Amino acid sequence: MRRWIFLILCCAASYSSYGQGSTAFVWEASTAVNYKLGKDWSFNTSIANRTVWLDNDLIGESGLQSRLAFAEVNQFATYKIHPRLKSSVGYKYRWLEPTGEDRFFEHRITQQLAMIHRTRVVRLSSRLRSEQRFRNESFAQRLRYRFSVDFPLSGESLDPKEFYFVASNEVTYEILENRHNPWGNRVSSGLGYLFGEVTKLQLSFTYRSDNFTRRNLNRLFIETALFINVRSKS
Amino acid sequence: MTRWLAIPLMLWVLMIPIITLAQGQKREVEKKIKIADMPEAALSLLEPYLSSATSIKYYKETDIGHDSYECKFILDENRYSIEFDPHGRLEDVEMLVDINDLASKAHDKIITHLQQYQRFRFRRAQLQFSPNVLTEAQLLVRVIQNQNWENPYHEIVVAVKDEKGWSTYEMLFDQDGIFLSQKKVISRQTDNILY
Numbered sequence: 268m269r270r271w272i273f274l275i276l277c278c279a280a281s282y283s284s285y286g287q288g289s290t291a292f293v294w295e296a297s298t299a300v301n302y303k304l305g306k307d308w309s310f311n312t313s314i315a316n317r318t319v320w321l322d323n324d325l326i327g328e329s330g331l332q333s334r335l336a337f338a339e340v341n342q343f344a345t346y347k348i349h350p351r352l353k354s355s356v357g358y359k360y361r362w363l364e365p366t367g368e369d370r371f372f373e374h375r376i377t378q379q380l381a382m383i384h385r386t387r388v389v390r391l392s393s394r395l396r397s398e399q400r401f402r403n404e405s406f407a408q409r410l411r412y413r414f415s416v417d418f419p420l421s422g423e424s425l426d427p428k429e430f431y432f433v434a435s436n437e438v439t440y441e442i443l444e445n446r447h448n449p450w451g452n453r454v455s456s457g458l459g460y461l462f463g464e465v466t467k468l469q470l471s472f473t474y475r476s477d478n479f480t481r482r483n484l485n486r487l488f489i490e491t492a493l494f495i496n497v498r499s500k501s
Numbered sequence: 502m503t504r505w506l507a508i509p510l511m512l513w514v515l516m517i518p519i520i521t522l523a524q525g526q527k528r529e530v531e532k533k534i535k536i537a538d539m540p541e542a543a544l545s546l547l548e549p550y551l552s553s554a555t556s557i558k559y560y561k562e563t564d565i566g567h568d569s570y571e572c573k574f575i576l577d578e579n580r581y582s583i584e585f586d587p588h589g590r591l592e593d594v595e596m597l598v599d600i601n602d603l604a605s606k607a608h609d610k611i612i613t614h615l616q617q618y619q620r621f622r623f624r625r626a627q628l629q630f631s632p633n634v635l636t637e638a639q640l641l642v643r644v645i646q647n648q649n650w651e652n653p654y655h656e657i658v659v660a661v662k663d664e665k666g667w668s669t670y671e672m673l674f675d676q677d678g679i680f681l682s683q684k685k686v687i688s689r690q691t692d693n694i695l696y
Contacts, residue, residue: 301692306666311696343696350622350660350667350688353695381695386624392694415694422560425689426530433693459693469693496690 292487293336294318302497307347311357315339337361343377351383363402374401389418394437406444413437413453420458431459433471449478457490465496529564531571539570542589546637547572550645576645582627583641591637593629594644595656600626607655610678618661624669628653652676658686 299313317336343357356378363371376399385391396411415435419425439451457471473488536544539559551557554574562569562584569592570585580597600623603611615621630653632640643649655674660667669686 299692299696301690306664311692313696341696345695347667349620349662350669353691355695357696379695381691383691383694386688390689390694392691394695417694422531422533424531426532435694464687467690467693492693494690494692496692 292320292322292489294320295488295490297491298493298495299341300495300497309345309347311341311343311345313341315341335364335366337363337373338365339373351386353381355379355381371403375399388423389416391416408442410440410442411437417459425461427461427463429461431461431467433457433459433469447478447481450480451475451477452479455488455490467494467496468492469494529562531560531562534559534561534570539572540585540587540589543570543572543583543585543591544589546585546589546591546641547583550574550576550641577648579645579648581645591632591640593631594640595627595629596644596650596653598626598628600657602626603628603655607674607676607678611655611657611674611680614672614674614678614680615659615661618663620662622660624658624660626658627656629656629673630654654681 295315295317297313297315299311301309301311303309316338318333319336321332321334339359339361341357341359343355345353345355347353357376359373359375359377361373361375363373377396378398379394379396381392381394383390383392392415394411394413394415396409396413398409398411400407400409413435414437415433417431417433420430420432422429425431434456435453436455437453439453441449441451443449453473453475455471455473457469459467459469461467469490469492471490471492473490475486475488477484477486536559538561551572551574554576557572557574560571560573562571568587570587570589571582572585573580573582575581582595582597584592584595586592600608603626628650630640630644630650635643653676655676655678657672657674658669659672660669662668669688670683671686672683673681675681
């Protein structure tokens with residue numbers, strides 16, 4: 268089963284990145300620390316940035332050009348309602364165009380419910396998010412639903428020094444003031460590696476279709492993420 | 502621009518000492534292996550059953566001071582897991598079952614044991630058979646061929662909630678449902694699917 272899911276999603280990812288044309292690709296890098304405090308509470312602190320790479324067709328010059336689109340810090344608090352259901356609240360502060368002359372910022376408040384449907388070898392999970400996004404002079408309410416699948420590539424459990432596969436699809440909907448409300452879709456697949464009991468590195472490719480009901484802006488995201496999971500001694 | 506790109510890389514490097522210091526807990530490690538890596542004696546014992554089995558997989562388990570080999574397969578719609586020592590001697594046969602299919606006497610005792618916790622949720626139940634008075638081959642004939650599943654031990658994976666919160670345990674009960682032992686199950690981390 269795992270072999271089929273892997274093959275299908277790899278084909279889907281290569282198909283979606285095919286025919287990018289002059290679309291820029293984007294690199295997002297993040298580092299997150301997850302730690303437990305108290306019996307059913309855990310916290311996640313992360314930093315991330317996004318670099319946009321523009322290709323020749325877009326900028327009319329030779330060679331790739333890059334610019335830093337944002338840098339951000341995130342803080343989440345998560346409560347385990349039961350082993351398969353977790354609720355979280357989060358806050359994000361994002362510096363938009365931090366190298367530019369003008370100062371743009373974004374505050375984002377997040378509420379989410381995450382459910383693991385299947386906990387055996389192939390893990391299936393859902394995440395429902397509601398976000399309130401405040402930018403300098405604008406506000407948006409966002410709704411997101413993500414369905415994920417992940418599984419170890421060697422054996423039935425994910426052990427240190429082993430790879431795992433992860434894929435997801437997320438649908439987004441934005442409610443904007445006095446404007447068209449855009450739909451988006453993000454299909455993603457990638458590989459992760461568990462170094463030890465606490466640390467894993469994940470590389471994934473995400474194909475984002477923003478506002479696909481109107482102008483359909485498609486971009487390929489390369490995402491690298493380092494997860495550090497500090498476990499309590501109990 | 503370069504300095505902005507360097508930020509995550511620098512942070513990763515800075516995190517390395519934390520990563521190194523945080524490696525402490527030991528646990529059972531299971532690796533998928535090829536049939537050629539299985540002990541020959543184990544394969545001889547399994548031979549009569551594997552020709553009609555499906556989803557056959559082989560694993561090597563490494564625990565502190567104890568290595569073992571495992572063959573998992575599906576036969577007659579039953580999921581079996583057969584464990585051997587490094588010399589190919591059969592250690593036990595396990596069969597996946599629904600928790601509600603356990604014999605009522607054992608089932609009731611297991612429930613009574615779990616009622617000491619605030620809440621509990623079953624994850625998985627297996628019947629476990631060990632050679633004891635039977636030879637290894639006789640045990641396989643009894644469990645797989647004759648489907649005689651009397652007097653098994655019960656291996657239950659269950660999430661329980663106590664004053665410290667939710668934890669998952671693999672618990673072993675005897676044929677009457679008397680609690681024998683337990684070990685904590687380290688669940689797969691969820692941070693990459695939560696955030």
